[in-house]
Amino acid sequence: MDALRYTVKRIFLMIPILIGISILTFFISNTIPGDPARLAAGPYADAKVIEELQEKMGLNDPVYVQYANYMKNLLQGDLGNSNYSHQPVMEDIKQYFPATLELTFFSMFITILIGIPLGVISASKKDKAADQFARVMALVGVAMPAFWLGIIFLLFFYLKLGVLPGSGRLDTGLTPPETITGMYTIDAILTGNWTVFKSAVIHLILPGITQAAVTIGMITRMTRSSMLEVLRSDYIRTAFAKGGSEKRVLYGHALRNGMMPIMTLLGMTFGHSLGGSVLVESVFSWPGLGKYAVNAITYLDFPAVMAVTILIAVLFILVNLIIDILYQVVDPRLNYD
């Protein structure tokens, strides 16, 4: 009950934040020089056509009127029409966003699967070979630019060995599964289409690992330092005094106690991956939100830029909310107030 009230309260608190974000992005995109009408009309349009288009797009209204109109439409689920793709932005997002979400989920999955155990091992074998190795790996992961790593992966696994595909979400020739979530792997499972599922997973591997390399490094380092702190605690000694094995103490007692900062970082990186996967998406021709956003910016496609910005902001806040709720699940000492 408490948890529910807390959640509802937090969701209401999102409203002013989102209004703030929408105002900021709207006014910033409006001060950027460049005429969306001219861009939409194309280079050979004459002045009259452009003027008409400006009128039609509402570009001659005062900014606050434009904003009010935009928000009114937004609340009705209308994000406007893209000046570039000439279809409703909502449709574009429905098409591109699941691809990014799928890639992000996959890379977070790899991050948790590798980063956390690596950090735990690193902490428990402090200053030994395993620790040194993990620390160097983490440093390398953090230090290597994603686009460079992506290109190296492409050269090696796709061009040289030919074991993994280098672009797109599915093998050519396969039809995407029926859209339920828009994430091919999940839709394939839901429709029981295993050929498509396999192909979708294989296509996720290289971009997923490229994206995860940085976050694995960060999570490993955070897990290590958090665990080192926890391992000095009295209750860890108690756990050993009970006869617990090292593995049991590390994963059964220490990790959960060290989880808070790790969770915080996971939430942040999740948000970053959603918004910042542009480079990875470009390298692997992944038809996701990042590529869409870059196109939108290049063509001054304001409705699209606005939509992507607000969407990522909402997701960022949601992820943080989920993390905050998870804190309480992990630590019974925290209250919902």
Place this chain on the structure above:
Amino acid sequence: MLLELNDVSLSLKRDGKYVKILDEISLQVNKGETVGIVGESGCGKSMTALSVMRLLPEKAKLEGVINLDHEDVTSYSKRKMEKIRGNKMAMIFQDPLTSLNPLHTVGRQIEETLILHTDLNKEQRKQRVIELLNEVGLPRAEEIASEYPHQLSGGMRQRIMIAVAMACNPSLLICDEPTTALDVTVQAQILDLMNHLKEVNEMGIIMITHDLGVVAEVCDRVVVMYAGKIVEQANVKELFLNPKHPYTKGLLESIPKLGVKKAKLGSIPGMVPSPDKMPQGCRFFDRCSSAMEICKGKTPPMSSVGEDHTAACWLYEEKGGEMNGSSGSEGLEATLHN
């Protein structure tokens, strides 16, 4: 004989070199007996306990023999040690709040010992947890089992720690300052409980404390430690009535006595030397009011000073005095005549 330590020495690595923390500790604990280990902070009491449990830092060097039920546990493998920890020997720590995992219910923490060492099924374990909570004197056991440490009082938490330790009926219980963090009224309750459990279960207990009141309350025999060495051993009555080592005397003089008006409580000047700057000879030399020439250069051996009473002090070592020239024996005689 339940537990026997023979010449146990412990060195820890500090700043790249080994420093001796414990120096040839020998002591015995019988079934149903409580042995107190007393001394100031930093004298090696806790390290002695942790050596028995073998809960030492990885780079520790442990020498000597630790026999539990006539088996030397220093030769046990990691796995074998895990099997007796929490099972045959258990330990209770000083601060029950930090010693319990804040994120697990107390029921689960008691149950963990049972999971590790018994074949009881889930239902039986649950029952045993309730049983243990009742045994350590906690009412509404079922409710408490599902609570977290932060929801309980200090005394209740220490009772939980005791329940965790008692879960598998250990034959040896090591208590490291179990009442130091508790209120005085609660202290007495916890000590009563431990006395009761000892009698019921015929356990041997090692009681580490710097509180001589606790020693008087629960111990049968006392070991006095100073700077990593044992300086005196006696049964509790003998030690309180007839302390031999100047250090023990000093400790006893620093307790206020009821009905005796004294302007100033006795205290021992100076501090315990740090392990890497241990003086030659008797380690108490610097602070000892009866120090003699011989104390400076030669470590006093443990010698009998009464029935079941030993002390390591040149004051009582006639042979040593004679062997070491006139100055030693003069000093000795002078002290004896005083």
